[in-house]
Amino acid sequence: MSRDAAEAEAGMKGITFPAWRGKHYVTLAELLVRLGSFGLDLTWRVEFDEIVDPRCVEMGRRSAGAGMDMLTLLSLTTPFLQLINAEARGFAKDKLVLVLTEFDSSLWDVRAVDERILSELRHHYPGAKEL
Numbered sequence: 411m412s413r414d415a416a417e418a419e420a421g422m423k424g425i426t427f428p429a430w431r432g433k434h435y436v437t438l439a440e441l442l443v444r445l446g447s448f449g450l451d452l453t454w455r456v457e458f459d460e461i462v463d464p465r466c467v468e469m470g471r472r473s474a475g476a477g478m479d480m481l482t483l484l485s486l487t488t489p490f491l492q493l494i495n496a497e498a499r500g501f502a503k504d505k506l507v508l509v510l511t512e513f514d515s516s517l518w519d520v521r522a523v524d525e526r527i528l529s530e531l532r533h534h535y536p537g538a539k540e541l
Contacts (some may be wrong), residue, residue, distance in 0.1 A: 419509055424521035424541035425528050429512060436518060436535070441510055442480060444534050448527050451476035452500035452508065459495035466493075477501065504530060511523040 426482035429436050442449055455473040458466050465486045472486075474476040483498070492510045509521040519541060522528055532538050 419506060419521055422509065422521035422523055423525060423528060424509075424519055425531060425538040426517060426519045426541055427531075427535045427538040429516050431535070435490075435492055435515070437487065437491060438493060438496070438510065438512065439484055439489075439491065441518065441520070441531075442484050442487065443539050445480075445508075445527065446526065446530070448530070449480045449508065451498060452480060452502055454480060454483045454498055454500055456483070456498045458493065458494060462494055463491055465491060466496075481516060 427436075429503060453476065456469045457473065457475045458470065461470075469478075469483070469486050472482065478486075480500075492515055494515050496512045498510040499506055500510075507523045508527060509519075511519040511521075513519070520528065520531055521541065
C-alpha cells in the first residue's frame with residue numbers, strides 16, 4: 411500500500427465482524443451488494459495473499475491497471491467466492507474512501523470515510539464492533 415493510501419486509511423473509521431454468521435459465509439459479493447449506491451461510482455482494486463480461484467487472477471490483472479468498476483468486481487466475485495486474506499480498496503477518483511479486508515476467511519474489517527456505509531453494514535451485521 412502506498413504511503414498516501416496508508417495515511418488515508420488511518421483517517422477512516424471502521425467496524426469488524428465475523429465472516430461466518432452461523433452457517434452462512436459473508437462473501438465479498440454480499441458486502442458489495444450491501445454497499446448499494448455507495449460503491450457504484452468507486453474504482454476498485456483487490457489484493458490477495460492467496461489465489462484461491464481463477465477469478466482472483468483476473469481481479470489481480472484488472473487491479474494492476476486502472477482498477478475496475480463495482481459491477482465488474484461483482485461479476486468476478488459471484489457466484490460464491492470465499493477469499494483468504496484479501497483486501498478490496500474503493501477509490502473515488504484517486505482518493506481512497508473504502509477498504510474491505512477479509513482475514514483468513516473468518517473476519518471482515520471495513521474502513522470508510524463515510525459513516526453512512528458503516529451504519530448500513532452495522533444494520534445488516536448486528537454485533538459488529540468498532541475498530
